[in-house]
Amino acid sequence: MAIARITHLSYWYPNAPDAALQDVTLQIEDGLTVVAGPSGGGKSTLLRALNGLVPHFHGGRIAGSIEVNGMDVIKTPTRRLARTVGFVFQDPELQTVYDVVDREVAFGLENIAMPRTEMAARVEEALHGAGVSHLAGRRVRTLSGGERQRVALASALVMRPRLVVLDEPTSQLDPEGAAMVLDATMRLVQQGRAAVIAEHRLERLLAAAAALVTVDKGSVITGPPTLPTTHPIARPAPSQPGPLAWSLAGVTAGFGNHTVLDAIDAAGHQGEVVALCGPNGGGKTTMLRLIAGALSPTKGTVERRPGRIAYLPQNPTALLHRPTLRAEVAMTLERAGEPDEPDVILTQLGLAHLAGRYPRDLSTGERQRAALAAVLPGKPALVLLDEPTRGMDDAARDALTRLIAHLKESGSAIVLATHDQDLRNALADRVLRVSSGKVT
Amino acid sequence: MNARSVAAWSAACLFIVLFTTNPAYKVLVLAAAIASLAAGAGLNRMRGLFSAIVLIAAFATALNFASAHLGRTTLFTLPQQIPALGGPYTLEALAAGLSGGITVGAAIVAAAPFSLMLASHDVMDALPAALSRTGAAIAASLNLVPSVAASFVQVSEAQRLRGWKPRGPRSWAEVVVPVVLTSVEGSIQLAESMEARGFGSGPRTSLKATHMHRTDWILVATSAAAVIAFIAGKAADWYPYPTLHAPAIETVPLAACLLLFTPVMTWRSRG
Numbered sequence: 001m002a003i004a005r006i007t008h009l010s011y012w013y014p015n016a017p018d019a020a021l022q023d024v025t026l027q028i029e030d031g032l033t034v035v036a037g038p039s040g041g042g043k044s045t046l047l048r049a050l051n052g053l054v055p056h057f058h059g060g061r062i063a064g065s066i067e068v069n070g071m072d073v074i075k076t077p078t079r080r081l082a083r084t085v086g087f088v089f090q091d092p093e094l095q096t097v098y099d100v101v102d103r104e105v106a107f108g109l110e111n112i113a114m115p116r117t118e119m120a121a122r123v124e125e126a127l128h129g130a131g132v133s134h135l136a137g138r139r140v141r142t143l144s145g146g147e148r149q150r151v152a153l154a155s156a157l158v159m160r161p162r163l164v165v166l167d168e169p170t171s172q173l174d175p176e177g178a179a180m181v182l183d184a185t186m187r188l189v190q191q192g193r194a195a196v197i198a199e200h201r202l203e204r205l206l207a208a209a210a211a212l213v214t215v216d217k218g219s220v221i222t223g224p225p226t227l228p229t230t231h232p233i234a235r236p237a238p239s240q241p242g243p244l245a246w247s248l249a250g251v252t253a254g255f256g257n258h259t260v261l262d263a264i265d266a267a268g269h270q271g272e273v274v275a276l277c278g279p280n281g282g283g284k285t286t287m288l289r290l291i292a293g294a295l296s297p298t299k300g301t302v303e304r305r306p307g308r309i310a311y312l313p314q315n316p317t318a319l320l321h322r323p324t325l326r327a328e329v330a331m332t333l334e335r336a337g338e339p340d341e342p343d344v345i346l347t348q349l350g351l352a353h354l355a356g357r358y359p360r361d362l363s364t365g366e367r368q369r370a371a372l373a374a375v376l377p378g379k380p381a382l383v384l385l386d387e388p389t390r391g392m393d394d395a396a397r398d399a400l401t402r403l404i405a406h407l408k409e410s411g412s413a414i415v416l417a418t419h420d421q422d423l424r425n426a427l428a429d430r431v432l433r434v435s436s437g438k439v440t
Numbered sequence: 441m442n443a444r445s446v447a448a449w450s451a452a453c454l455f456i457v458l459f460t461t462n463p464a465y466k467v468l469v470l471a472a473a474i475a476s477l478a479a480g481a482g483l484n485r486m487r488g489l490f491s492a493i494v495l496i497a498a499f500a501t502a503l504n505f506a507s508a509h510l511g512r513t514t515l516f517t518l519p520q521q522i523p524a525l526g527g528p529y530t531l532e533a534l535a536a537g538l539s540g541g542i543t544v545g546a547a548i549v550a551a552a553p554f555s556l557m558l559a560s561h562d563v564m565d566a567l568p569a570a571l572s573r574t575g576a577a578i579a580a581s582l583n584l585v586p587s588v589a590a591s592f593v594q595v596s597e598a599q600r601l602r603g604w605k606p607r608g609p610r611s612w613a614e615v616v617v618p619v620v621l622t623s624v625e626g627s628i629q630l631a632e633s634m635e636a637r638g639f640g641s642g643p644r645t646s647l648k649a650t651h652m653h654r655t656d657w658i659l660v661a662t663s664a665a666a667v668i669a670f671i672a673g674k675a676a677d678w679y680p681y682p683t684l685h686a687p688a689i690e691t692v693p694l695a696a697c698l699l700l701f702t703p704v705m706t707w708r709s710r711g
Contacts, residue, residue, distance in 0.1 A: 057635055082638035093587055094626050095633035097580040103561045106647040107576075111638035113645045123647070141586070155637060294597040311601040313594045319602070321618040335603030360621060375602060 003163050003194045004028040004050060009064035011045060011054055020045040022218040023064070028163070028196060031210035032189040034225060035198040038393050039365020041216040043198040047167045050196065051085035052078040069162045082108060086156025088166040090364060090391070092148035092173075095155075101135045101143075102127070105154045112159075126158035129191070131184045144280065146177025150184050157188070164188060166197040171364070171391035174280050174419045200393055241429065242270030244305070245382060245413030246291050251300035253290055260286040262437040263300065268413050270305070270381075273404065275428035276417040278435040284417035285314060287434055288384045291415060305413075307381025308336050314386045316371030320359035325351060328359055328374045338378035345377040348406070350399045369396050376403065383407055383414040389423055401426050441480075441707065443566035445656035445663075446553050449476070452663035453550035453700055456670050462678045463539040464687040465670075468697035470542055473549035476700075480707035481556040489556070493548055497541030504537030505529060510681045532680040539678075557707070565650045572644045580630055588623045595619050655706040662702040669696035 004027070011021040020042050028050075035043050048054040052073045055062045066073040069084045089095045098104040105123045114122070127133045130153040140148065149169050156164055166185060170178035182204050189195050189208060199205055206212065209225035247267035254260040260283045268274045276284045289295040290302055292311045313319070322328040329342035346352045349369045354362060359370045368391055376383065383404070389397050397420075404427055408414055417434075418424060424431055433440045457469040477486060506525055511532025520526040554563060560582050564575035596615045604614050634640075652660075673692030 051636055053632055053636060057632055078635050079638045079641045082636060082641075085636075087633075087636040089629065089633055089636075091629065094584075094629040096583050097576065097630075097634060097637075098561050099559050099579075099583065100561060103647055107634075107639075108637040110576075110644050110646055111641050113641070113643050116645055116647065116649060119645070119647050140583075159638070289597070292597075292601055294601065308603075309601050311598055313598045315591070315594060315622075316598075318591050318595050318618055318622045319598050321614065321621060332602055360625070375598075 001030055002027045003030060004066070004068045006049070006067075007065045009049065009066055010062070011049065012061045013045075014059045016060070019218050021049065021220075024218075024220045026213065026220055026222060028194070029210055030192075030194045032185075032205065032208050033194075033196045033211045033213060034202060034205050034209045035196060035213045035215060036200075036202060037215040038395055039369075039391075040363035042218045043215045044167050044363065045218075046213075046215055046220070047087075047165050047196065047198055049073065050163065050165050051087050052076060052081045053087075079111070082161075083112065083159050084162050086159055086161035086164040088149070088152045088156050088164070088169050090168045090171050092145055092152055095152050096140050096148070099140050101132070101138045101140060101151055104140055104151060105158050108155060108159045122158055122160075123154075126154040129157045129188065130154035131180075131187060144177055145173045146180035149173060149177065149181045153181065153184055153188075162194060164193055164195045166195065166199075168198050168200070168364070168391065170199065170201060175421075176279070200391070239271055239409070241272040242411060244268075244303075245270045245272070246304040246415075247302070248287070248290060248297075249301050249303075251290060251297040251302060253286055253295060253297045259298075259437060261290070261434075261439075264437075264439040266432060266439050268415060270411045270413050271408055272429045273408055273414040273416065273427045275424040275431045276415065276434050277419065277424065277431055278433050282435040283437055283439075284434045285386055287439070288386055288415060288417055291382070292384050305381055308338075308378070309382045309384065310375045310380035310412075312372060312375050312385040312388055316375070316386075317360075317364075317367040319371055319374060320367065323358060324356050325359050325362075325370050325373065326355040328370065329377050332374055333377050336378050336380075340378050342373075342377065345373050345403070348399065348403050349373050350395065364391050365393055365396055368392055369399070372400060372403075376407070379410055380407070380412055383412050385415070386417045387419065388416065389418065389420045397423065441557065441562075442650060442652050442656040443554075443558050443562045444650070445652065445659040446558060447566065448660040448663040449700070449703060450550045450553065452666045454547055455667050456697065456700070457543055457546040457550070459670070460675050460677075460693075461539070462675055462687045462693075463535075463542060464678075464689050465675060465693055465697050466539060466542045466546055468694070469700060470546035470549065472697065472700035472704075473546055473552075476703035476707060477549055477552055477556065479704045480553060485556055486552075489549070489552055493545045496548070497545040500541040500544050501534070501537035504540055505534045508533040508536060511684065512682050513684060532682065532684045535680045535684050539680075561648075562650075565646050565648060569643065572646070573640070576634075576639065576644070580634060581627065584623065584626050584630065587626060588619065591622050592619050595622075659702055659706055662699045666696045666699040669693070669699070 006024055006026040009021055009024040010019050012019050037043050045054055049066055050068060056078045096104060097107050102123050105126055106119050109119050109122055127136055130150045132150045132154055169181050186208055206225040212223055212225040214221045245268050249265055251264050252262050278284055290297060292309055320328055322331060326342045333340055343352060346355050351369055351373055362370055453469050453473055457466050509527035511530030513531035514528040515531055517528045518526050560579035564579050567575040595618045599614050670693050673690060675693035676688040678687040
């Protein structure tokens with residue numbers, strides 16, 4: 001049975017010349033619908049149209065119609081649709097209102113003025129539905145990313161919605177956290193709920209999906225849930241590493257009284273890619289910051305060869321602040337005194353067509369690539385990337401892989417902190433496991 | 441512990457410390473606030489707060505000492521030619537500055553239980569129904585504060601590695617602008633998420649009922665009694681100029697200040 005009907009829907013964000021959705025006609029049935037497509041293609045806009053955030057929250061112009069569970073979305077405020085459509089966003093940190101799990105889950109019920117006597121049972125039911133009953137009473141800030149995202153799922157389920165919409169819920173999570181959230185989503189579908197999920201990790205979901213919707217350039221193609229054809233990433237030819245580029249000898253580091261890395265030794269060479277893997281909180285980011293010189297060790301010595309350091313932090317889009325993407329790249333090149341044109345790296349990362357756009361107007365995946373373009377142009381001596389493929393689609397990841405291979409061939413020493421096993425397999429000359437303060 | 445009783449005690453502390461000019465009573469309020477907070481939150485959690493208070497109080501003291509060239513007991517004199525700072529530095533100005541520093545310190549410690557001992561939802565639940573939507577919005581925005589601080593560290597580090605160097609206040613725009621933009625975007629996403637969960641639908645209810653226990657009523661009663669007694673006791677004012685003298689201490693205002701130590705007993709179990 002169709003839970004949602006979208007008919008000839010077109011939508012323009014405020015002041016945007018091009019439509020974000022173009023004449024979309026789509027029927028969403030019960031069960032699991034997977035939404036795929038490249039970054040910036042319109043996936044998030046489509047999902048937001050299902051609960052009325054588009055157009056009620058974002059403004060802009062809309063044409064056509066959307067109906068969810070018999071309700072006209074364009075005429076119904078989002079706050080009323082909240083009882084019918086549950087929504088889980090990408091970033092678990094930016095959807096938390098309260099600091100205790102059960103209060104957080106009850107927020108929606110409080111908003112619709114549900115009597116207190118009925119709330120406790122509904123909260124318990126939602127926590128159970130999302131597989132997080134054991135987290136009741138916990139402080140939200142003490143939870144891992146995966147746990148937080150499942151609490152967000154429970155917060156959507158508590159309204160007993162007919163449809164649950166998840167917008168790339170695993171993009172900010174490590175593999176363990178992502179698996180938790182996808183498992184919870186699958187359970188939800190098995191329990192008979194309708195769910196729509198936008199996701200790049202399609203392998204696990206497609207087996208259980210009723211339909212696959214591909215959104216590209218604002219248009220929609222529906223089809224059977226089969227994996228799109230992907231091209232394996234060509235591994236660059238092995239090369240002989242050059243001279244020592246960076247080294248940590250007997251290094252201990254941490255924050256206050258908390259030791260994160262304890263007497264570690266590690267080193268990397270020019271023209272070599274070293275990948276850091278290990279659990280969240282294990283010390284990967286601390287190690288990158290030590291190599292970059294952003295953090296001083298409490299013991300031991302850190303050495304690096306002279307030259308520019310290209311450092312991509314965990315939340316790289318926070319860097320972007322220039323009026324255009326081209327200006328953002330030009331600023332780095334100008335400071336480094338390098339003669340390259342900004343368009344070189346923009347082309348390498350498939351961003352040339354966005355060079356004149358304001359970086360913060362781009363989609364999440366495009367912004368991730370924009371931030372990479374902002375730190376990587378020219379010929380950096382040392383490249384330090386913290387989770388560079390987070391939230392990226394396959395095409396963007398391929399482009400990044402090629403760029404890193406090119407930097408390696410140019411003699412840059414590269415260190416990647418990444419959970420992305422495909423990226424490690426494609427690029428790493430050596431893999432170091434950073435866990436519990438040790439490097440093995 | 442009920443946020444309303446904490447609010448009553450904080451209000452009583454703030455009233456007395458801001459109402460009187462007498463540093464003896466200000467010191468007592470500061471002592472009551474520190475002792476109560478230590479009992480409720482534990483000394484470990486107060487370390488950062490203490491450092492901040494000492495700095496702020498020292499600044500307030502130094503500011504008055506350096507700017508109020510009044511009083512008869514001159515400690516030293518800087519040449520009049522030095523703009524703003526030139527003139528006699530007196531014991532009276534130092535004492536007045538110290539009294540101001542104690543006022544600021546006591547006011548901060550009196551308000552500190554709201555952040556150190558209560559969760560944002562405790563405070564929200566204590567608000568009248570008419571303010572519950574505002575309270576929810578404030579509670580949500582408070583949850584963004586840690587991410588703003590983390591974003592500041594991350595952006596300044598990354599910009600430094602991108603070639604940025606702090607050269608005067610204007611150069612900080614390259615750190616502050618991205619942090620502000622990120623915070624604004626975070627707020628918009630949070631608002632989007634709240635809207636998607638029915639926020640703004642109308643009157644709200646709350647998962648947990650807020651109950652006033654016996655100890656909460658005791659605290660409200662003693663706080664009210666402290667304010668009434670302090671007003672009725674007509675505490676003598678203190679003015680250190682032109683010659684420094686010891687502040688007068690009277691029985692009723694003294695008793696009023698001692699009532700503010702009540703949380704040492706009622707909050708002790710939380711320490």
